[in-house]
Amino acid sequence: MKQGIHPKYNSDGIVCTTCGTRWMIGTTRPNLRVEICANCHPFYTGEQRIVDTAGQVDRFMKRLSASQNRQAAIEKQRGSAKPQTPPKKSLLKELYGDDA
Ligand SMILES: [Zn+2]
Known part of the structure; x- marks a missing residue:
């Protein structure tokens, strides 16, 4: 060598x-x-x-819970600001009338 x-x-x-x-x-x-x-x-x-060596699952779970909290806050704000709208008629009843 x-x-x-x-x-x-x-x-x-x-x-x-x-x-x-x-x-x-x-x-x-x-x-x-x-x-x-x-x-x-x-x-x-x-x-x-799931093999999580880079903490990606933890990051995703944090983002998911933050998003759900934000969505819940928005829903709460909407619920207090506007009166509830009546539920929509179902599509079948819209198409065929009430007797269908
Ligand atoms: Zn290994």
Whole structure:
């Protein structure tokens, strides 16, 4: 092997940050990490679960609850500002009259 032209070979492996498994693979980059591996990916485990390493589910749930609160406030404001309109006739009754 010629000296000075080859990168340093690391055999300390790749670590999965979700399940902590260390995969013993030789690499030229030190401290490689992956977010998901065959040990914890739902396709391989057969479980229906969401692997949330970036906090995307938490962000979505926050946005959803904020949106629902805003919608509830708007509905409350509408309910107090306007009197309730009578319920609409059903489409069948509009088309065929009351005797249908
Ligand atoms: Zn994993």
